[in-house]
Structures are given as C-alpha cells and as structure tokens.
Amino acid sequence: MGEQRGAAVIGLGMMGERHAQVWKELPTTRLVSVYDVVEERAQEVAEQLGCEAAGSLEEAVRADGVQIVSVCTDDQAHREACVAAAEAGCHVLVEKPLATTLEDCDAIIDACERAGVKLMTGHICRFDAHYTRCRDAVQAGEVGEIVQVFARRNNIVPSGRRIGPRTSVAYFLGVHDIDLIHWVTGKRITRVHAEASSKVLADIGADDSIMTVFRMEDDSVGALETCWVIPEGSPNSLDARLEIVGTLGRVAARVGGEGFEQASQERAMRPDIVYWTEMHDRAYGGLRRQLEHFADCVIEDREPSVTPQDARAAVAVAEAIHRSLETGAPAEVGT
Numbered sequence: 001m002g003e004q005r006g007a008a009v010i011g012l013g014m015m016g017e018r019h020a021q022v023w024k025e026l027p028t029t030r031l032v033s034v035y036d037v038v039e040e041r042a043q044e045v046a047e048q049l050g051c052e053a054a055g056s057l058e059e060a061v062r063a064d065g066v067q068i069v070s071v072c073t074d075d076q077a078h079r080e081a082c083v084a085a086a087e088a089g090c091h092v093l094v095e096k097p098l099a100t101t102l103e104d105c106d107a108i109i110d111a112c113e114r115a116g117v118k119l120m121t122g123h124i125c126r127f128d129a130h131y132t133r134c135r136d137a138v139q140a141g142e143v144g145e146i147v148q149v150f151a152r153r154n155n156i157v158p159s160g161r162r163i164g165p166r167t168s169v170a171y172f173l174g175v176h177d178i179d180l181i182h183w184v185t186g187k188r189i190t191r192v193h194a195e196a197s198s199k200v201l202a203d204i205g206a207d208d209s210i211m212t213v214f215r216m217e218d219d220s221v222g223a224l225e226t227c228w229v230i231p232e233g234s235p236n237s238l239d240a241r242l243e244i245v246g247t248l249g250r251v252a253a254r255v256g257g258e259g260f261e262q263a264s265q266e267r268a269m270r271p272d273i274v275y276w277t278e279m280h281d282r283a284y285g286g287l288r289r290q291l292e293h294f295a296d297c298v299i300e301d302r303e304p305s306v307t308p309q310d311a312r313a314a315v316a317v318a319e320a321i322h323r324s325l326e327t328g329a330p331a332e333v334g335t
C-alpha cells in the first residue's frame with residue numbers, strides 16, 4: 001500500500017463527524033486534524049477518533065501531512081474554509097451545495113484553480129446505485145429523448161427545524177435532485193417557476209415546501225418537489241424519487257424505504273442504510289464510496305466525478321428558484 005494521504009475536517013456536525021470517521025478508516029487516508037468554531041466539539045471528536053484538535057481554521061488545514069480537506073460547515077459558510085484549504089495547497093471536498101451564491105461558488109472555484117488542487121462537491125446521490133442505474137440507462141439511449149422528469153425529496157420535520165434557520169429547502173435538499181437531473185439526463189435546467197408554502201416552520205421564517213416546475217435545454221419539462229416537514233412519526237425519514245419518461249422508455253428510482261424496518265410499541269422506522277450505516281464497526285454506504293472516490297482521484301490524479309462546474313450549475317438553479325419565489329414569475333437560470 002502506498003503512502004496514506006492526510007485529511008482534515010472543518011465543521012464537525014452530523015456530516016463532519018462522519019467524514020472524519022471515514023478518513024480515519026479508509027486504507028488510503030488517515031485523519032490528521034479537525035476544527036469547529038465550537039472548541040469543545042473539536043476536542044470531543046479529536047479524542048474520539050484519535051487526531052489533533054486544531055485551534056483555528058489555518059492550523060487545521062496547515063497541520064503536518066494534510067493533503068485533503070473536507071469542508072462540512074453550514075451551507076452558507078463553505079467559502080472561507082474552501083479558500084483557506086486551497087491556499088494551503090490541499091485538495092478540497094466540500095459538502096453540497098458548493099455554496100449558496102454564485103459569487104461564493106466562483107471564489108471557491110478560482111481559489112482551487114489558482115492553487116492547482118482538486119475540488120469536488122459531495123453530491124452523494126451520485127454514489128447510490130439507484131441513481132447510477134438511472135443514468136446508465138438514460139446515457140445508453142434506452143429511454144430515448146427525455147419527455148418529462150419528476151424528482152421528490154421529502155424529509156421529516158426535525159430536519160427542517162434544525163436546518164431551516166440557516167438555509168433553504170431548495171439549497172439543502174433540492175440541490176441533490178437538481179444535480180441528479182443534470183447528471184442523469186446530461187441536460188441542464190434552463191427555466192424554473194417555483195411556489196412555496198410556510199406553515200409549520202413559519203415561526204423560524206423558513207419555507208416548509210418548495211414546488212418547482214421547470215424546462216430543460218432539450219425542451220423536456222419536469223417538476224421538483226422538496227419538503228422538510230413530513231411528520232416525525234413517518235416510518236421513512238427520507239422519501240426520495242426520480243422518474244424519467246422518454247420517447248422509448250422510463251426509469252424510476254425510489255430511495256428511503258429500504259428493506260430494513262424496526263418498530264417499537266410507539267412507531268415504526270426505516271432508517272437510512274444506503275448513505276450511512278455501520279457494519280462490523282466500520283462505516284459503509286454512499287458517503288464512504290464518495291470519500292473513497294475523491295481520495296482515489298487525488299492519488300491517481302484523476303478528475304472527480306462531480307466537476308466544479310456541475311456543482312455550480314446546481315447552485316444556479318437553486319438561485320433561480322429563489323428569484324422565481326421573490327417575483328412570482330418564471331426565472332431563467334443564470335450562467
């Protein structure tokens with residue numbers, strides 16, 4: 001086995017801790033340092049996983065041996081950490097969305113280009129076979145020309161309560177499907193018309209649901225459903241669909257109701273075993289495959305599966321969705 005690449009993680013919430021665990025476990029990488037604005041959090045994760053707790057962003061990305069940095073801060077706080085990591089000469093894996101403005105996307109992309117480092121956004125669904133099978137069929141021409149696309153991503157309400165004050169359901173959930181629609185079809189969304197509803201999360205000023213109708217560059221049409229207030233008692237914490245109807249065929253993926261169910265006297269649950277699960281004390285699932293892919297791209301000097309322009313294109317659509325919500329009219333997707 002060759003030299004292990006050192007990794008650092010910035011932002012140690014739910015996702016950051018998972019990134020850190022995978023960097024520690026992969027045979028090609030080792031976890032060197034972690035950083036969070038909440039100092040005790042960095043100390044806690046460092047102690048648990050056996051690495052350095054950095055006292056600052058700079059200290060984390062410049063720690064001895066760090067070559068890969070995962071940025072897992074809140075959606076709107078990706079820019080500073082990505083730019084610092086790139087300027088320290090590290091390859092950057094940033095959680096989705098790349099950023100919440102095109103200006104931040106461009107600053108991150110420019111910093112990585114200037115430094116000559118790789119940049120990948122964690123569009124994790126590209127590492128889920130439900131969706132890779134859709135793409136393979138569409139790209140092989142088995143569906144023919146695209147006629148219509150439907151995507152849904154609904155989460156239970158704790159997710160909206162936790163994240164709602166910081167970002168929107170379009171940036172947090174919608175970008176997954178926007179990226180998938182672009183990637184699976186090979187076509188970009190060009191115009192959107194969105195409507196939103198806010199009842200459950202009105203007290204925190206967040207939309208509960210955003211429904212978007214869109215047109216694509218090949219004149220196909222589609223609908224995107226994003227909601228993060230489905231009842232907590234629902235068995236599935238995630239209900240996600242993708243359906244593509246073409247002139248020759250149809251592909252459809254359904255994620256969130258996998259064949260594992262657990263029930264107590266009060267409720268039944270179908271927890272995620274696709275993106276994150278542990279088996280024999282090791283992490284498995286989409287997140288591990290995504291990080292493994294990025295490490296392999298660094299080691300073999302290959303272009304990662306999600307290009308910076310792909311990630312920027314998903315943000316451009318989310319931005320257009322918000323423009324449409326503000327004006328009440330259709331919005332062209334910016335370039």
Ligand SMILES: NC(=O)c1ccc[n+]([C@@H]2O[C@H](COP(=O)([O-])OP(=O)(O)OC[C@H]3O[C@@H](n4cnc5c(N)ncnc54)[C@H](O)[C@@H]3O)[C@@H](O)[C@H]2O)c1
Nearest residue numbers: 011012013014015016036037072073074075077095096124
């Ligand atoms: N790929 C997926 O399936 C998936 C799932 C959930 C979240 N995410 C993405 O991961 C990112 C993090 O989400 P989360 O759910 O882990 O959030 P979280 O709230 O659980 O964690 C965010 C952490 O970042 C820290 N932080 C905030 N600003 C910081 C800064 N400037 N410097 C250092 N630390 C900072 C916070 O203290 C917190 O510990 C978001 O971009 C989110 O959209 C991806």
